[in-house]
Amino acid sequence: MIYLDNAATTFPKPDAVWEAVISCGREKCGNPGRSGHRLAAAAARELFAAREAVAGFFHIADSSRLIFTANATSALNTALYGLLKEGDHVVTSSLEHNSVMRPLHALRQRLGIEFTAVSCSPRGELDPADVQKALRPETRLVVLTHASNVCGAILPVREAKALLPEIPLLVDAAQTAGVLPIDVQELGIDLLAFSGHKGLFGPMGTGGLYTAPGLQLAPLLQGGTGSRSERLEQPAFLPDLLEAGTPNLPGLSGLRAGVEFLAQQGIATIRDHEMRLTRLLLDGLAGHDRIRIHGPADPERQTAVISVTLDGRDPGEIARTLDREFSIACRASLHCAPLAHQTLGTYPQGTVRLSMSVFNTEEEIQEAVRALRAIAEGNL
Ligand SMILES: Cc1ncc(COP(=O)(O)O)c(C=O)c1O
Incomplete structure (x- = not known):
């Protein structure tokens, strides 16, 4: 997983x-x-x-x-x-x-x-x-x-x-x-x-x-x-x-x-690793016309937490597909913060949230990018 x-x-x-x-x-x-x-x-x-x-x-x-x-x-x-x-x-x-x-x-x-x-x-x-x-x-x-x-x-x-x-x-x-x-x-x-x-x-x-x-x-x-x-x-x-x-x-x-x-x-080493993974995920998802990234989209100004939506797709359904087809565990919907979604313009449907730790690898993030792009292109 x-x-x-x-x-x-x-x-x-x-x-x-x-x-x-x-x-x-x-x-x-x-x-x-x-x-x-x-x-x-x-x-x-x-x-x-x-x-x-x-x-x-x-x-x-x-x-x-x-x-x-x-x-x-x-x-x-x-x-x-x-x-x-x-x-x-x-x-x-x-x-x-x-x-x-x-x-x-x-x-x-x-x-x-x-x-x-x-x-x-x-x-x-x-x-x-x-x-x-x-x-x-x-x-x-x-x-x-x-x-x-x-x-x-x-x-x-x-x-x-x-x-x-x-x-x-x-x-x-x-x-x-x-x-x-x-x-x-x-x-x-x-x-x-x-x-x-x-x-x-x-x-x-x-x-x-x-x-x-x-x-x-x-x-x-x-x-x-x-x-x-x-x-x-x-x-x-x-x-x-x-x-x-x-x-x-x-x-x-x-x-x-x-x-x-x-x-x-060392927190600095951990932060560097998480910023690298954040950059990889943001760059991998950028430029796709059906993928929207919500929030700063800048590793310097955020933690390793990224919210995305895919045009025309329900976040819950995307998270289920990620879990079943790709063995990727993430969270969908409102994340216990409805006011935040009103702020970001993602209320009431919410987002798909991908959040990383020091134990995640670049290969895992590349796989998540491939999976989200495949779903966005309607292949699943
Ligand atoms: C910003 C924020 N505050 C508070 C909480 C609540 O934390 P806990 O589950 O440890 O009670 C969370 C949990 O996700 C959170 O993200």
Whole structure:
């Protein structure tokens, strides 16, 4: 199989990830922070090592400010529900995933918050000045995806923050963690939400949220932490404040191995490889009168995520043909981001999304080009 659905979750993962999951499960899986015996202590050390490794990867100085979650959705909900109050206003973009748009919509209905989704161009460009123009006196937060999961467009998060230094910036890094270099200090990120199971190569059921010093979130969940157990209130210190319940320790061991794999390879090397594959795919599809590429169509300005449509063909049917006839796995339709498709002009039918990782090869991309061209020419 040629797997081109890495924006949904990466496959394959490095062997070291699964080895770490198994060895943690076999040897270290007491409940961290809950008991005093040796296995629980080994588990606590394992959890701390994972936290330090992931925090270091994003240049987070104090690892206790990084909490682990089940995925990016859970991290985004923790940030939005934890920060926003009645009457607050939020500025976001028209390329956001439903993991941002649905909580914002629910908070509008429940608490009367308001939000402005600043329009990006049909090629996926966001002008940071438009974010600034959308500000109101009651704006409490700016939420931006670091890169679109539909067309790969990279958003100018650093530039937006530079224009609005006093407003907290929440970055949805589901598509960029492990793909682009992320230094929370350098980019001016106040809250960083990410998936562990995509570019970081961790197992499913892993993700995280960083909150900058000075920002205090109200916890979405209350429960056991193994600390301050005599009190009914959730402990006020991090990570316990935002991390109630037993963590996914084997998954987090795997996530640590994923991050170590990335550090060994080097993000710059991975980015170069993915840019080469992106260029190959874009060049291979360019110039065909029935193939349309949506988004930047420029490897420098996007991640290795490409959305295409073929005139007169349904995206779902194309993806099925790619799977059945060519053994190519990709994703069709709206990719949980309907507003992004309205922006790109591909709503409501959506697109066929091809998304690559460091494990894809040039031969695989050439095969995908041949397959899409054959389908576009009506040969299948
Ligand atoms: C931009 C973006 N945000 C959020 C999410 C949600 O991530 P998760 O599946 O880890 O909850 C995704 C998933 O595809 C995404 O692409």
